[in-house]
Amino acid sequence: MKIVHVENYDEMSMRAARTVFNKIVESERVVLGLATGSTPEKMYDYLVDMLNKNKVDLSHVYTINLDEYVGLGNDHPQSYHQYMNRIFFDRVPIPKDHTFIPHGDAPDLEAEVERYEQVIEELGGVDLQVLGIGRNGHIAFNEPGTPFDSRTHVVDLAETTVNDNARFFDTVEEVPRQAITMGLDTIMSAKSILLLVSGDEKEEALACMIDCEVSEELPATILQRHHDVTVIADDEALE
Numbered sequence: 001m002k003i004v005h006v007e008n009y010d011e012m013s014m015r016a017a018r019t020v021f022n023k024i025v026e027s028e029r030v031v032l033g034l035a036t037g038s039t040p041e042k043m044y045d046y047l048v049d050m051l052n053k054n055k056v057d058l059s060h061v062y063t064i065n066l067d068e069y070v071g072l073g074n075d076h077p078q079s080y081h082q083y084m085n086r087i088f089f090d091r092v093p094i095p096k097d098h099t100f101i102p103h104g105d106a107p108d109l110e111a112e113v114e115r116y117e118q119v120i121e122e123l124g125g126v127d128l129q130v131l132g133i134g135r136n137g138h139i140a141f142n143e144p145g146t147p148f149d150s151r152t153h154v155v156d157l158a159e160t161t162v163n164d165n166a167r168f169f170d171t172v173e174e175v176p177r178q179a180i181t182m183g184l185d186t187i188m189s190a191k192s193i194l195l196l197v198s199g200d201e202k203e204e205a206l207a208c209m210i211d212c213e214v215s216e217e218l219p220a221t222i223l224q225r226h227h228d229v230t231v232i233a234d235d236e237a238l239e
């Protein structure tokens, strides 16, 4: 695991954007695994600037997102579909039919998780997976206790996650209690992983991810077993 220690959120975002940009321009075809949440927001801003300034053609780029809330339709303002449109897809010339996110309002959730795994397989797997980490050590929406061999599945969100994500909704009652998420084994199948960590509220989870024994109680520890993980973390997260 390679740890890149940066000063602050801005530098983390710039470095991450550069890594994704380089991957895009150096590849003939690339599948990016994308994350949502607060952490990657500025990375997307920088990436949009870099792609547009350099007039990069994106017809060879495919994206597959980690997760989506159960019960939110693709048009719901707090859905990850809308987050991705706002922050990235609507701002760059990526073909919309190259972008994939689970459907949180699918009538048959089990069929939806199977469909999503099939999509990943048909794309040929993820080349570069961008990840954040939750305060409780979750990656994507894989909460503590999630089996390491999990593929895309439906999860019950931990109370801490519901509370943490309440800031994106008007009230905590509006936060969905379930999500569809890529599993830990799905994430570990990515060829390389870029984990972004910023802020002192992530300090404990990050320290444990690096040093604790690998355990399903802190899902991110599984990354210790991946052969190509780069962590970009700022001062506050590493202190």
Ligand SMILES: O=P(O)(O)OC[C@H]1O[C@](O)(CO)[C@@H](O)[C@@H]1O
Binding pocket: 035, 036, 037, 038, 039, 040, 066, 067, 131, 132, 133, 134, 135, 139, 140, 141, 161, 165
């Ligand atoms: O970046 P944030 O908003 O702190 O979230 C951390 C992680 O939590 C999630 O938003 C899920 O709760 C992940 O998608 C994200 O990587």
